[in-house]
Amino acid sequence: METVCAIEMRNITKRFGSVTANDHIDFSLNHGEILALLGENGSGKTTLMNMLAGIYFPDEGEIFVNGKPASIRSPKDAYDNRIGMIHQHYKLVDVFTAAENIVLGLHEGGKLNIKAANEKVRAICEKYGFDIDPTQKIYDMSVSQKQTVEIIKVLYRGADILILDEPTAVLTPQETDKLFAILRNMKADGKAIVIITHKLHEVMDLSDRVTVLRKGEYIGTVPTSDTSPQALTDMMVGRAVTLNIDRPRYEHPEQRLELQGVTCFDAEGVKKLDNVSFTALGGEILGIAGIAGSGQKELLEAIAGLYPISSGSILYSPEGKAPSNLVGKTPMQIKKAGVAMAFVPEDRLGMGLVGSMGMTGNMMLRSWRKGKGIFVNRKDPNALALQVWKDLEVVTPSTEFPVRRLSGGNVQKVLVGREIASSPSVLMTAYAVRGLDINTSYTIYNLMTEQKMRGTAVLFVGEDLDVLLELCDRILVLCGGKVSGIVDARTASKEEIGLLMTHIGGKEEA
């Protein structure tokens, strides 16, 4: 049993046009182990795993499943080989229930027996500790519940080799812990699990072995117990990288933004922000923490003028000028009133970038209205694109190459680079490092700190509490649309914030 690997890939090569995504990669996975597949953006992790899932077919090389040569031509072949992959983007039908989604596409003989399916789903939940109601509709589910459905879908099809592509990117710390407990249960059950991730502490916490890829090449595999985050980073990046975030103090912080009792409702009349009041100072990074959907997105959109505010005021005090109220102004008016805000939306491509345009076209989103006459100025945006390309080391063939076709990290760099280049006096970012590798994340952290030292008020919505505690000056915690508390990031503990995230004021209910 121990001698036969669950998966063995030998000399796998995959090319896309002139790009070699995987260059003669060897990979092995045992039953009853969790293997972390680590690498920077564009290092070929997802491509390699997609070849196991039947999405791509390797150009060269061989795949062995349980010691036998296998040819995986389609996702169905993958299931026949008992391999299942949970992708980053969930593929679920919103109006179906969990169980309906799970059985969707199965070719079982006879009539569809949804009751039996519900029972089978319940049994799987019980076995591994999932918390899902098979009859609940997908549109009623949180992101983490949707992910659970995807995992059960794979288990339902009998997979005993599971691949998870960045499963924690969208989860809160608590949800991540829950997921990891489940993955450990599966491991104990003899399943073989691959987890693709960027987060080193997760690798150290969860995995048995780590395989590192860099730029499409195989770097090595090490037992987790024999390595350290620093050593792994060095393998990933190919050179030594410092993992400390510099947090200097700005000398003269001054009030920049003051929210007083801001309350918002969504289209269905649900209260999204409830009497939110706080001040943001120029020259500080104000972290915003909270469970996903606690009002972070609405808060930033409300300040940017993209979300209707039903009551309350937002006072903005530009350097050396009298404060003015932003409520009721359109995004354009907020800009025209002299308010410079930079906003990195949660959903990078859908709101913030134009996928079909190149870097230049995307830089123009900030400046297209500038200048007299009917023609757009392409020269300045092009110069800016070249600068961002160089400064942030964006990997793209040219400034005209559609950003849709860049990897996630590079898309993010384009967006953040543009927002920072507008020299804002309030910089708001949401999940600026979501899905980014370590190297890029640290570039972004440094850019935030740079902005802070220029006297900018930075609002940083983040999900990694470790990072928030290291990067920010103060942290505001949202809980169900209310401000649960504001803590000093230099003295607060992770547990304190975790408690504030789930309980207003941080007090356990009796």
Added chain:
Amino acid sequence: MNQSTKTPFVRLAKREAMNPWKAWCIRIGSILLALILGSILIAAIGKNPLAAYGTILDGSLGSKTMLRQTVRIAIPLLGTALAIAPCFKMRFWNIGAEGQITAGAIAASYFALYWAGKVPSALLLVIMGVTGALAGGLWALIPAFFKAKWNTNETLFTLMMNYIIIGVVRWLQGGPWEGRPGSQIIPEFDQDACLPRVFGVHCGWIIVLILVVFMFIYMRYTKQGYEIAVIGDSINTARYAGMNVGWVIMRTMFLSGAISGLVGFIIVSGADNTLHDGVAAGVGFTAITVAWLSQLNPFAMIAISGMLAILSKGADTLHTRMDIPASISDIITGTLLFCMLGCEFFINYQLIFRGSKHKHAPAEQKEAARS
């Protein structure tokens, strides 16, 4: 090696980018394929394919008169394709060009019928053109307004608007504008209300060629063109960049309708010299094909609308000279369009057959040498 038998027989791979000349080879290849399929069809009904193709070319380009008639067919096609290009770029599916042409034609006809002789010819033509454009623009503004305000479905809305305006023409034909009582025909325009001829064709061709240049510059270099492109890609991004999406939709539809209305004026004043309910004659729909085939590039539209005009004119000649029914010509045209649209698939994707040698053979040889 034994692995090769297990690889899929054929699989698809997205191409990164293709040499422009290679892409053109595929496009020309697709046209050749369509011609071959067409010849099989012609041969099947017992005619000589080569003679038929010769007749199409000869009948559409062979003489000055024929060439002029072909150009006359191409003018409204090109103009309307230009009109719908900004809408499609914005992903606003305006399939109501037919109605917008008709609206423009009605407005122009009013002045042709009732103002002729009262103002100088040149002024009359300008008034007809301007009012035609205004009418087309306003007609297009209605669905755009509803889209912007209440997010109605523009495809259905613009389509339905076509039937209304054509009904209006029928009413005018039989009622207030009827010429000889009972004729159901609107009288021919006064010479003053007809577009002058340049090189034997009404000068609409000059107007649409100017529009080609205008639309190219508008879409590529202006702020408004940029707004249209951003909205077409992502409405959320446009909002985020501070664009007033509803306003841009209305403005663009007004522009689109105005150009269609201008085409309507060109048709009644230049080609038909009167108004009837078939004034648009399906041009509003064929223009969608022209716009797609040319990938919204105004200059490519010249070639595509020209090609369709040749086929259309050639089909008439085919019918009269070789007794090949018009339906056969339609099948040939359809096959050609299908092949031309379909070939884009092969430009974006490549098929890899089992056992085929990869283009990266050198790498494999290197590997073989190493082992």
